[in-house]
Amino acid sequence: MNRKVQNIVWHESSITKQERRGLNKHHSFILWFTGLSASGKSSVANALARALHEQGKQAFVLDGDNIRHGLNKDLGFNEQNRKENIRRIGEVSKLLVESGQIVLTAFISPYREDRELVRALVSKDEFIEIYVKCSIEECERRDPKGLYKKARNQEIPHFTGISAPYEEPLNPEIVLDTEVLSIDECVSTLINALTKKGFI
Template sequence: MGKSSNITWHELSLSKESRRKQNGHQSFVLWFTGLSGSGKSTVANALAQKLFELDIRNYVLDGDNVRHGLNKDLGFSDSDRTENIRRIGEVSKLFVDSGQVVLTAFISPFLADRQLVRSLLEDDEFIEIYVKCPIEECENRDPKGLYDKARKGLIPDFTGIHSPYEEPLQPEIVVDTNESSVAECVEQIVNYLSSKNAI
């Protein structure tokens, strides 16, 4: 199916700035990236709860959940992974436009894909959070049993085993879930956001 050429951008009656003013805070993307089992979803959801308590409107986009709906037509080939992240980038941009904070928890293994999402947004609207954890510890945790299946050849193209994970070069935040508790990671992120006057 080809792209339609019969579409025109329709300007909205409310601006991003107006929505931010009504919400009483800035809007931006907190992009959690890291290996499977590193703790991305756990930290993102704990942070979402903390932001909620601070009256900051937010929403978590989780990799598995999004693949149940919006991206259920995608597999795990390199091209499908890229398309997965591109779509999430566009959805994230809509959340930022609506004046909300969006927390995305995706392995997003490729530097170029994360850079593409960053390029969709304005300065200071994309905050990359590298959820750092040694692959050995991720395998020990293996909360979904995926590493075990990958080692047995049941899951092809598994990041960290058969497919590479490209670590962020200059993330805004690095949280080490092997060394810090979830609460400590949340506190670290909140302190960063506060120091940048983002919240």
Template sequence: MSNNITWHETSITKFERRQKNGYHSFVIWLTGLSGSGKSTIANALARKLFDENIHSYVLDGDNVRHGLNKDLGFSEEDRNENIRRIGEVAKLFVDSGQVVLTAFISPFRKDREVVRNLLEENEFIEVYVKCSLKSCEKRDPKGLYKKARKGEIKQFTGIDSPYEEPLNPEIVVDTEALSVEESVEEIYRYLKENHYIH
């Protein structure tokens, strides 16, 4: 890092933004296998929050790789960097007083922990979108498992690259047992009970 860079404090604080908004700002980090339902749940929850005048934004794995992270591949090093960048962007959203929902496989515990440690206490909610490999592969909405099984995609999570389940997530939604609506309600209930929203 250059020695010629100085951090400039903003004229409006995170606390002031939260006070004006009337709710906390935080990250809901949805992690799970491809096809588990992360993006679907994130967008359904964003709609519910929007309808209640809570500003949020969804950072989706595929969408981010179209722009900010289009220079990254899928090696372990690139995946680490992918998540690090997303963590930094999510932190900016939290500072701006918004709720940010992230939908990333984020297969490695250490990477998710790096993001948690970027944020302050009560700003990171890890949601494990739990779904067995068998069910995810059966759903295969993008046809990626099929390609991975044929060897057309290398280092695919769950096939030839590991997924490390969260050890102590704040929330677990089992999408083999719960509908999208029920999953959203589980997360929403947690937010209300823990005073993230009123």
């Protein structure tokens, strides 16, 4: 075993997760938005965060691009780096759940195994997988950042949906078809689902 790991001892917090939830007056959990680039993950996550904030809920968005500006700026986009990207985000998300917050993560997270790894970090009632469903054709038509065009021109290697795989969720808790639903309709669907679960 690594000597550093041997000499590290978990230090319990003086404030429990339940106490933080009590102060916030809501459950804490991860809403894991997964889907292709341009499917609408960040747009829906941020719109939902705004709606939750206006209800007085503590919510924070972890966005794929934003995280790569800081915490994960040392990672590329090959399979190994993508896995490490999601592993780190999972650990950060777990900490935010412990702090009593609602965590909204907007990451392509193309591999089922990696999403399940994050699910396993927290309790059963602390992880909701949301598949932001949108066809590759529609995502490529939208292409707000011009990434699909660059990928087609082989300017971007390992691009999900073009030169790298995307494994659709097999049993997501929620599916949002953004080719059919508007952002407002997606937010309403999520608010209703969370209310029904008693999470908010």
